Amino acid sequence: MAALEKRENIDAVYYRDGVSTGTAMGLLVKARMSMFNLFMSKMQPAESTRILDVGVSDDENDGANFLEKNYPFAQNITCAGLGAGTAVQERYPLVSYRQIEPHQPLPFADDTFDIVCSNAVLEHVGGAAQRIAFLEEQLRVARSLFMTVPNRWFPIEHHTSIPLLHYAPSLFRRVLAGTRYDHWTHVENVDFISRKTLLGEWPLARKPEVVFTGLPLGPFSSNIALIYRKN
Numbered sequence: 001m002a003a004l005e006k007r008e009n010i011d012a013v014y015y016r017d018g019v020s021t022g023t024a025m026g027l028l029v030k031a032r033m034s035m036f037n038l039f040m041s042k043m044q045p046a047e048s049t050r051i052l053d054v055g056v057s058d059d060e061n062d063g064a065n066f067l068e069k070n071y072p073f074a075q076n077i078t079c080a081g082l083g084a085g086t087a088v089q090e091r092y093p094l095v096s097y098r099q100i101e102p103h104q105p106l107p108f109a110d111d112t113f114d115i116v117c118s119n120a121v122l123e124h125v126g127g128a129a130q131r132i133a134f135l136e137e138q139l140r141v142a143r144s145l146f147m148t149v150p151n152r153w154f155p156i157e158h159h160t161s162i163p164l165l166h167y168a169p170s171l172f173r174r175v176l177a178g179t180r181y182d183h184w185t186h187v188e189n190v191d192f193i194s195r196k197t198l199l200g201e202w203p204l205a206r207k208p209e210v211v212f213t214g215l216p217l218g219p220f221s222s223n224i225a226l227i228y229r230k231n
Helices: 002-008 010-017 022-043 066-070 086-091 128-141 169-176 195-201
Strands: 051-054 077-081 096-099 115-119 144-150 209-213 223-229
Touching: 022 066, 022 115, 022 144, 022 209, 022 223, 051 066, 066 077, 066 115, 115 128, 128 144, 128 195, 195 209, 195 223
Parallel strands: 051 077, 051 115, 077 096, 115 144
Antiparallel strands: 144 223, 209 223
């Protein structure tokens, strides 16, 4: 239970440490709108498309739960999150909600959904083994996948707003240990993911499409999207 409570609080810690100013929130909203537009153009969902959104937050602000805010057919979204989901269902009454637990199978049959998506979740599940298991489970329950993560090579670290230090992860963790940012020095709370990481840990023989997105800076863009269709 302690692990569940810890993960439930990670969104609040992120918005406290990484998005603590109006400017930062404005940039976050801009990045997430870019990712939402990429989702719509790449996945081309229809009114009947069944979507699973993994990692929905109980914390609400302009940048949170962007799919639920903007998708026109919310009645076909199933949200999955670690919290009870009461606030999510109150804010977005058309969606369905299922509570899940970390590192456990998703409570859905194979290929239940047309699309599974997640935003800024993969970097919080642990190390390489946990990331691969997370990917495999998402691929099990849906016929296509759209996942976005913070780009390790974006000059500003997403969770602390500290520039460049995260380019050397060991130094980042050593320097910030015991400070107000100590939460982000533990791999189980955040790891740094690049395009190379995503392709290297991809669990299937056929590789996904990988696209830089968010705030556009070429290979230094704020986010990376992982896109895959089974057929």
